[in-house]
Amino acid sequence: MKGRRKKGEIVCRIQRPPNGCPGLFPPSLCTNPSIILDNPGHISCEAAITGRVICDLVPVSGVTVQLTSSFAGVIFEDDTLVTDERGRFTTTATVARNTPIQQGVIISASATVNGIEISDSITTSAGCIACRNPRITLITPQEVVGCSGGQLTGVVTCDNVPVPNASVSFIVSDPRSIILDENPTTTNANGVYSVDFAPVFGITETVTIRARATVGGTTVETDSQSVELNCHTCVNPAIDLFNPGQISCSGLIRGRV
Structure with missing residues (x-):
């Protein structure tokens, strides 16, 4: 038999805050998303392309990121990526053998977070010349x-x-x-x-x-x-003021530092 609550006894129950209604009142809606591409340096035959997506300085997972290159010779292993739990994405970029080095190659990444379009780009060089020594x-x-x-x-x-x-x-x-x-x-x-x-x-x-x-x-x-x-810095600075002589109405003041 359940014990009866004593008269005047106060029962304290923790009420969790509402999680919101998905699609209508999301529980957390960031306002300042951004995407950041890491600089891979020169792409010589192969290089890792990495970056991250954050919103209000917090990593965002599950975001689809699209990669593009201004130089068709750069081939991404996967040009459509999804951020992990740390908000990061990564893939490998390759360049075909015997491709001359190209300067000014622009690698771009774009995504959409909470309906806001974001993008970032870096400028690098890419090529893959045959070289043994x-x-x-x-x-x-x-x-x-x-x-x-x-x-x-x-x-x-x-x-x-x-x-x-x-x-x-x-x-x-x-x-x-x-x-x-x-x-x-x-x-x-x-x-x-x-x-x-x-x-x-x-x-x-x-x-x-x-x-x-x-x-x-x-x-x-x-x-x-x-x-x-x-x-080195100056240890003993000095300034000398030359005597202009008598100044009649106007005169030239000269000196040396």
């Missing part, structure tokens, strides 16, 4: 590099033949110490690359720099080269 060289300044900066140069070859349009990136031991005009940069028709750089103001240190390129699906890089930087 890729090589890359790097020439750095031998003297101390001051505030005016210096230049990095080198050449990319494949089986002793120059590689045009190759993407070359630089790895610096302390990337906060120098400013590179382009990273990555691109080789010219003769396989030669050059990029200007300058020390950050106030830097006095020695850094190491390596150059890296991927040709025909094979990545090669140079040995580390030491570069001495000296762009």
Whole structure:
């Protein structure tokens, strides 16, 4: 026999909030969706294409993502993807063997979240030249590099033949110490690359720099080269004001810092 509730006894039951009505009053409706493509770097024969979909800074799963390429030579393993529980999507992009390197290839991703169309795109290079023995060289300044900066140069070859349009990136031991005009940069028709750089103001240190390129699906890089930087701050600033002599109605005031 069930016990009777005592008079005056208070019963507390937790009431869960309503989950809403699907299609009419959704329980959670984000307002600021976005899609973010990761940069795969240079697509040399093959590369992973990844990204994620978020809404109000929260990952969104189950979203269909459509991939496209401005260069028909880039073939996606799957160009229609669905985001996982972390909001991420991934596929593999391939380029046929003996395809010359193409610059300015645009990879785009688009989706629709809560009726809002979103998209993102990145610009890269793509190709797949036949190459058994890729090589890359790097020439750095031998003297101390001051505030005016210096230049990095080198050449990319494949089986002793120059590689045009190759993407070359630089790895610096302390990337906060120098400013590179382009990273990555691109080789010219003769396989030669050059990029200007300058020390950050106030830097006095020695850094190491390596150059890296991927040709025909094979990545090669140079040995580390030491570069001495000296762009120190002013220790004893001074200002001199020259005596203008007598000023009659007007005069020239001159000085030196």
